[in-house]
Amino acid sequence: MSTLPLSPALERLIAVIRNHGLSTRQVAQLEAVARTLREDSPTSPPDWAERLEAIRARHAAATRGPWRWFGYLRTREVGLHAPGMRSVMEFHRWGTQGAQPMFCTAGYLQELSEVVVPDTAAGRGRVTDINHPDARFIAASWADVAALLARVDELEAQLAQSAPAIGPTVWQYALRTANGGWLGDIVLRADGTLFALSDWGGFAYRWWATDGGCFRSWLTRLTPDYIADKLNLAFSEQVWPALVLAIRAELAAEQQALATQAGGAQS
Incomplete structure (x- = not known):
């Protein structure tokens, strides 16, 4: 185990003591004490x-x-x-x-x-x-x-x-047409925020009141006319119906998984 070197101040003090007639053994004991003090010092990591x-x-x-x-x-x-x-x-x-x-x-x-x-x-x-x-x-x-x-x-x-800050839950949806064409990419956050990128516009919108329940479920109950008023008509007609279907399918799958888990716990 390595020993820490003495500080310059302690080196000078021991040099003075050595010159005042102490024996070699006494000087060695003082050096040992000095090193102990240095090792215990909070300034030494x-x-x-x-x-x-x-x-x-x-x-x-x-x-x-x-x-x-x-x-x-x-x-x-x-x-x-x-x-x-x-x-x-x-x-x-x-x-x-x-x-x-x-x-x-x-x-x-x-x-x-x-x-x-x-x-x-x-x-x-x-x-x-x-x-x-x-x-x-x-x-x-x-x-x-x-x-x-x-x-x-x-x-x-x-x-x-x-530790990273814990933010709201995020859901992502890559929407496609029946033929595999791109409709849009949607990001939802549990705090009521929607980010959308599509050929019919890019949007960022936040709802401050979502009835206090599940934000995704609340979104599926919004009408295309309401979305057209908040975002635009083309987006409400071309992208919004596909997003509603994707959210409903996701919620149904989550409910099925919970039911399966509950049944397994009971058995």
């Missing part, structure tokens, strides 16, 4: 491919879940268990007033001293990491969930911006 790969690896290495807490108050015992009551983490008495977590490896519970990562300073005995996949999965879970939720928010925002 996350490499989601690498981050998701790390989360998947932790998830795959951990004991298969789901996990749950289980125990008894009367015996003062509680543990984190996987399906089949397999131990993920148990606790063992540690001194007179403490308890240490124990993690299961190959069916055996290991005490903390067996899996703890040694402190960088000899004799200090500080615990900062536990060398067990379940322990590391637990420790990383808050940051992993936070990262995944942030990614979900980011992707949802991108989808919201790219």
